[in-house]
Amino acid sequence: MSPSMNFALIAKSLGIVSLLVGASMALCLPWALPACSGTPVIEWKAVAALAASMAIAVLLGFGLIRWGRHADDRMLRKEALAIVGLSWCLATVLGAVPFLLSGTCRGHHETPQAADAGPGVPMSLVDAVFESASGFSGTGATVITDLEDPQLVPRAILFWRSATHFLGGLGIMVLFVALLGQGSAGKAIFRAELPGPSKDVGHSRVQHAAWTFAAIYIGLNAVLTVLLLVQGVGVFDALCHAFGTIATGGFSTYNDSVAHFHSLSIEMTITLFMAVSCVNFALIYYVILLRPGKLFADVEFRTYLAVLATATALAVMFGLVHRDFANTSEAVRYSLFQVTSILTNTGFGTHDFDRWNEFGRGLLFFLMFVGGCAGSTSCSIKVIRYLILGKTLWLQTEQVYRPSVIRPLRLNGEPVETEVVRDVVIYFATFLSIAVMAWLLLLAIEPDATWAGSHANLHDKLMDCASAVAATMNGVGPGLGIVGATQNYAGLQPLSKLLLSFLMLLGRLEIFPILVLLTPRFWGIRK
Numbered sequence: 281m282s283p284s285m286n287f288a289l290i291a292k293s294l295g296i297v298s299l300l301v302g303a304s305m306a307l308c309l310p311w312a313l314p315a316c317s318g319t320p321v322i323e324w325k326a327v328a329a330l331a332a333s334m335a336i337a338v339l340l341g342f343g344l345i346r347w348g349r350h351a352d353d354r355m356l357r358k359e360a361l362a363i364v365g366l367s368w369c370l371a372t373v374l375g376a377v378p379f380l381l382s383g384t385c386r387g388h389h390e391t392p393q394a395a396d397a398g399p400g401v402p403m404s405l406v407d408a409v410f411e412s413a414s415g416f417s418g419t420g421a422t423v424i425t426d427l428e429d430p431q432l433v434p435r436a437i438l439f440w441r442s443a444t445h446f447l448g449g450l451g452i453m454v455l456f457v458a459l460l461g462q463g464s465a466g467k468a469i470f471r472a473e474l475p476g477p478s479k480d481v482g483h484s485r486v487q488h489a490a491w492t493f494a495a496i497y498i499g500l501n502a503v504l505t506v507l508l509l510v511q512g513v514g515v516f517d518a519l520c521h522a523f524g525t526i527a528t529g530g531f532s533t534y535n536d537s538v539a540h541f542h543s544l545s546i547e548m549t550i551t552l553f554m555a556v557s558c559v560n561f562a563l564i565y566y567v568i569l570l571r572p573g574k575l576f577a578d579v580e581f582r583t584y585l586a587v588l589a590t591a592t593a594l595a596v597m598f599g600l601v602h603r604d605f606a607n608t609s610e611a612v613r614y615s616l617f618q619v620t621s622i623l624t625n626t627g628f629g630t631h632d633f634d635r636w637n638e639f640g641r642g643l644l645f646f647l648m649f650v651g652g653c654a655g656s657t658s659c660s661i662k663v664i665r666y667l668i669l670g671k672t673l674w675l676q677t678e679q680v681y682r683p684s685v686i687r688p689l690r691l692n693g694e695p696v697e698t699e700v701v702r703d704v705v706i707y708f709a710t711f712l713s714i715a716v717m718a719w720l721l722l723l724a725i726e727p728d729a730t731w732a733g734s735h736a737n738l739h740d741k742l743m744d745c746a747s748a749v750a751a752t753m754n755g756v757g758p759g760l761g762i763v764g765a766t767q768n769y770a771g772l773q774p775l776s777k778l779l780l781s782f783l784m785l786l787g788r789l790e791i792f793p794i795l796v797l798l799t800p801r802f803w804g805i806r807k
Contacts, residue, residue: 285803286359290366292348295341297367301374302337304447305330305440308378311516312436326434329381337374356804365793368416368448368785372704375412375444378437379553381405385432386770387425399431404775413443413781417788418659420530420627420757423770423777427535433604435516442531442784443521448788449527449657452496493561496568496659500526504553511546525553528657530627536766537629547630551620555588558624579692580653587663591647592619595640602637623647625659627757634764641760648750659755659787661711668696668704711753712793718749718783725776730762746773752780753787 308330314325316585355363357405378384385400386407403411407423426432433441473576501522508518517533534540540551543552556564563581566574575581595615596608601723612633621628622644651660671689678685689696723743731741740761747759758765769777786794796802 282386285362286352286355288348288351289353289355289359290348290362291344292351293363294366294370295344295346295348297357297370298337298341300376301371301447302334302341303476303563304443305334305337305378308436308440308443311439312434314516322431322434323436326378326382326384326436329378329383330436330440332381333374333377334376340374349515361793361796362802365789365797367737368789368794369797370801371416372409372413372781372785373449374463375440376405376408377472379408379411380405382434382437383433383567384408384424384437385434387424400426401427404774406777407687407770410769410781412444413784414752414757415529415531416448416514417755418445418448418527418625418657419752419755419784419788420445420524421752421763421784422582422768423533423756425768425770427533429431437490438533439516439520441534442523445527445529445531446501446523449523449529450493465542472488493607496561496564497526500553500557504549507549508546511549513541513546518756521550522553524628524658525626526557527549528554528557528624528626528755530621532628538617539630547613547617549668550628551617554620554624554628556627556690558584558656560653560654563653564645577692580667583667584653584663587647587650588620588623591643592616593621594643595619595636598637598639598643602640604636604640618644619647623650624652625755629765632758632765645747645750645760648747648756651754661708661754664691665704666706667691668701669708671696672701672705674768707791714783714786714791715749715753718753718779719746721779722749722765722776725779726771727773730771733760748776748780750784751785755787 290309293295309327312327328475378529380403384403386403388400388440410421410423413419424433504525507516508521509515513521520531520533521538523529530537532538532540538547541547559575559581563575563578566572569723585708592612592615595618596611598606599611599615600608605614617628617630618633620626625648633641636644649661650666651662652658654662654664668689670690671691675687675689678687689701723741725743726741728741731737732745744759744761747761748763751757751759751763755774759769761767769780782794
């Protein structure tokens with residue numbers, strides 16, 4: 281029997297994560313100052329809330345580090361999984377505190393009489409957790425109905441909301457490994473944190489790989505910010521939209537998202553960077569080294585481009601047939617942006633795709649389950665898993681009529697290990713099973729009366745709830761119907777919001793680092 285879980289080491293690691301989250305809140309404080317002339321009371325309250333949140337995070341961090349100061353630094357995979365899963369839960373809780381303490385409102389009062397109680401309806405604890413989970417997981421789903429009213433959402437809090445995208449984009453734990461290394465345990469953390477089935481990095485190269493990923497991520501943010509500034513976007517908006525783009529998160533500072541800018545060049549710039557952010561960062565590294573051949577030789581990248589091009593062409597064609605667009609140029613403009621936004625799980629919007637034809641809406645719903653490449657900031661299932669599953673089914677079909685022929689499964693000319701194939705099949709089965717169960721739970725929680733109005737009917741409830749599950753578990757953000765492109769999640773029941781928050785973290789960490797936390801045996805002995 282192996283020794284018990286190293287709780288002291290876990291506490292020490294969580295303490296460092298708490299300090300990182302607390303320190304990042306300080307970056308939001310200056311953004312309150314330019315807005316103080318308009319709503320000084322609201323902004324200074326936000327500053328006080330951020331300062332208090334920082335104090336909580338820092339005190340908690342030092343307390344956890346002190347608890348684990350004598351910890352044995354030997355870390356096994358079990359501790360690594362616990363640290364990754366608990367770190368995201370801790371970050372989500374800490375990230376919710378500024379929303380609560382600042383009095384951020386999710387929307388206006390429904391009746392004029394209620395306005396005497398304040399400028400709007402304050403976010404509840406569940407709302408704050410939902411918004412924080414959405415930010416850190418790169419989902420971009422929101423419960424805030426009016427982002428542009430400074431009386432409801434202080435500028436500093438709006439920046440913190442986007443900053444959670446930046447922190448969660450590449451992964452809190454990747455930064456953790458880059459800064460501290462963690463020796464042989466770094467590989468376990470790195471593997472548990474980065475999305476996708478292929479993360480073969482040697483023990484000695486883990487810290488270098490983490491630094492490389494972090495540098496590319498920060499570099500993409502910097503380049504996009506500069507390009508947006510050149511096109512006339514303000515510093516605040518440029519940073520927030522860069523955070524939302526590179527992290528494939530989708531939080532905007534405007535109610536109508538990227539459509540607010542009314543600029544084709546800005547839309548195409550963001551489209552390009554959404555697409556790039558879903559390319560394996562290892563391949564981007566080769567491009568930086570002037571070795572682009574590696575990029576185009578990768579079968580996952582080529583398939584990703586093919587899916588993007590095919591889906592865009594289909595959206596344009598069916599959109600024109602059903603007259604969803606005024607002309608061809610408009611069809612190409614909006615279809616390219618929305619298909620890229622949904623495929624990459626970003627969730628930005630320039631057009632109300634809920635008004636598209638049924639095929640177009642169905643296409644976007646399917647793309648939610650695809651995602652980008654492994655080793656990128658994208659969520660969802662990933663292209664490489666579809667490739668492995670498709671080739672596995674093809675080989676199994678061939679064995680039905682040619683049982684004597686045994687062919688190895690290959691990708692990029694290299695054989696794929698049986699263990700990887702097994703993991704992919706299990707992941708598909710687990711992902712879809714959880715999605716179906718969550719859909720049924722959401723149908724049970726949400727009252728039918730919500731769909732009784734003129735906007736929809738009970739038949740729409742099935743699709744709306746399915747899209748809510750798909751949009752949150754796949755990290756997209758906006759779904760269809762009452763959680764669609766021009767709507768939000770504010771009207772859902774508190775229990776539904778908690779369920780969807782759980783799905784966001786589950787999808788971001790690719791299920792198992794969160795599921796193991798719910799397994800009693802996981803905390804008993806370590807193997």
